[in-house]
Amino acid sequence: MSNYIVRFVNARIGYDEPIIKDLTLSIPRPSLTTILGPNGSGKTTLLRAVIKYAKIFGGYVYIDGKNLNEVPVSNLPKYVSYSPTEIYSQLSLTVLDVVMSARNGGGWVSEDEAMRALKYLGIDELAYRNFDELSTGQKRLVLIARALASKAPLLLLDEPTSNLDLGNKYRVISILRRIVKDREVTVVTAGHDIDLAMHSDWVIAIKNGELLAMGTPSDIINDKVLSELYDIKIEVFDVGGRRFIYIHGNIDFTNDE
Template structure:
């Protein structure tokens, strides 16, 4: 059985002692496992990651990271114009003794991480000049450079186009498998959870939560209740595999009475 890396036991957090972000949460994330966290805005998804990272303490219960943590935040823009290489090098901070400068090994690890993610060409580019997708890959490389057994990502594909969403989520699955990382990530894209998560944590507005295997937990009824929007799960064959996609039913689309043009492809 894979070694547990993240453990939450009857954990809860409230910033004001009245409204709870989450409550009575029991969660284990093991080495090589990816858990996706979904829920409406303000439900405590980012708060949970911050608690796992040790940036805040839960109000009740216990949350432990059993090993060092690599944390990729939702948005990061440095005040100074650092190169992509230097941004990744910052991930080595925990390994560099006080008052010492990075050594050859640190720089070799940074180069290896950039190469592993296919972005070695960006090493000398200013981080602030990169596209959103490129910046996200650099931040993931920074987390990997820390050589941590735990990776936390807060909406890693937010604001990215479809190509870069595909690139980032595929990379997360690959490094979780290759490095046997325990990965916990938040997302507003159920399709991303379908694509790479082993299990999902659904965080509801009324402090309830539901945890289970992605394919069993992400039902039409559960997602509709979570987001308060009717949804359909579309199952189809592509490239020799049976796949599932998430489709919300927006009121505006229903009101317009959109019709499928003759000859358009569709999924039954």
């Protein structure tokens, strides 16, 4: 078993044409990994590459040591689960329906497995509620439960903390940490949440389809990388063992009343 669950080697990835130009990176297992990058940098494309939803124009993508080109779509559930930020909203599906739509390797997640995943996240009382009527935070937890029920070793979550209030955001972060610790799975998230990145084991910063930096949070969450990543002045302070981020931006606050 390789130490890395996902490896990209000189990968060129995109749709009609490559968005990601030449990317080499690896994601350790088990880990909570966060991909940071400005809008349009190729974060979502990177996640989609792993589920073969984006086209690989050149180079290689390995999943669990296996060349992705040799994994047929029908076998993907054995390797990976994907949770979008949202699913089509005009549905009336119960929470249980949503979780049971996940694959369990070759078969489908059973009601029993679905309930266990919901219970693990402490949301089993939502099982028979209509998914559409839940709050954004509850919906995110259900989609995480769906990923968890799939028993895949790699869970891809697109922006799992976006649009959440601070409390819900930290609940999601601590749940993701707990999943990685308990289940020894790798959770890969993409988004703009630097707090989530700080609580990750591994952070990947990509910009304009190219790797800017990759490493532990302390390697990435610093003045140099963040300022370059977002093209604004960002300062990171370590005070009393805690890390604070100050975003200067280009706004001049001195004239403000």
